[in-house]
Amino acid sequence: MPDNRLMRIAPTPANETQRLEAVRNAVCAYAPREERFDRITRTLRRLMHVPIALITVVEEDEQWFRSVQGLDTDHTPRDISFCGHVVASGRPLIIRDTWAEPDFVDNPLVTGAPGIRSYVGWPLEIGQGLFAGSLCAIDTIPRVYSEDEFAGLRDLAHMAECELRAHAAASLQKNLLMRLDLMQRRHALDPVTGCWTIRGFRELLGLAVQQAHADGAQLALCHMRVEGMDEMAASLGETGRTSVLSVLAQLLRERLPPEGALARLSETEFCAMVPAHSANALEYALQPVMQPELEGVLPDGRTLGAHLACRAVRLSELEQAASASRFWGALLVSG
Helix, strand or coil: CCCCCCCCCCCCCCCHHHHHHHHHHCCCCCCCCCHHHHHHHHHHHHHHCCCEEEEEEECCCEEEEEEEECCCCCEEECCCCCHHHHHHHCCCEEECCHHHCCCCCCCHHHHCCCCCCEEEEEEEEEECCEEEEEEEEEECCCCCCCHHHHHHHHHHHHHHHHHHHHCCCCHHHHHHHHHCCHHHHHHCECCCCCCECHHHHHHHHHHHHHHHHHHCCEEEEEEEEEECHHHHHHCCCCCHHHHHHHHHHHHHHHHCCCCCEEEECCCCEEEEEEEECCHHHHHHHHHHHCCCEEEEECCCCCEEEEEEEEEEEEHHHCCCCCCHHHHHHHHHHHC
């Protein structure tokens, strides 16, 4: 590999102040991961036959992964990001072999993990001339992509744009995120799974209980404990546990209704909040969440099978106008 090169730092666009304002008004970054975005990156990874697919949001000092396939992190510094170049230019970026590109050959994301050799990214526009981030496909070998693959990337990027413009999260979650500053949002989210932390989830639960009482709606909490986590992680080596947790969280998000929320409670436990407009609708929404068997595919292509021990508590089972603390306590007592 050539050396003694000077990496090109991702530039800042001329409209950076307006761009950041649009990104933050739409709550694009530092929000819990959602199935609607994961579905796009999963499809991109299959379409392009790559190990890594991302929806990135470029914030002031870092790029935040709104959805991630194939990596066990939630951000990288902005100055070394490839997507920072896409945001600055507002045009797709195609790099078939980073080792042959003087501007990127000594980039830390090339020389170190994840070892980027090829990159293709499409800008995500959330306002006229304002780009939030990119939808990108990354490989660890040089690649040449077909016209059909580029067309597929473009179509998926337009879908991601629509989702970012619509809202960054379900309305209840967005309401909470708008109350928090950027640092508080970061601490409210688990970096491995993109789920809420316990602290953030309990704040969200407080809003949800208030809204359920006000609207006469239904609400349930579902606790899920992953059995055999140590054995699964051990079989995958050093990065096994983070890989398993990331995939499990994504599989659980697939089961949630659009307005549902997921928290990571511990190394082996998750909790889902499931709202519904009626008792029958709540039972219907809980059925997939409570299924004990999970099956997915790990980043290295191996199949992951997991068994969950599940239990649920419904707000309607408690006394009238029960508080969020009482609701949370009932879930813990039920275990």
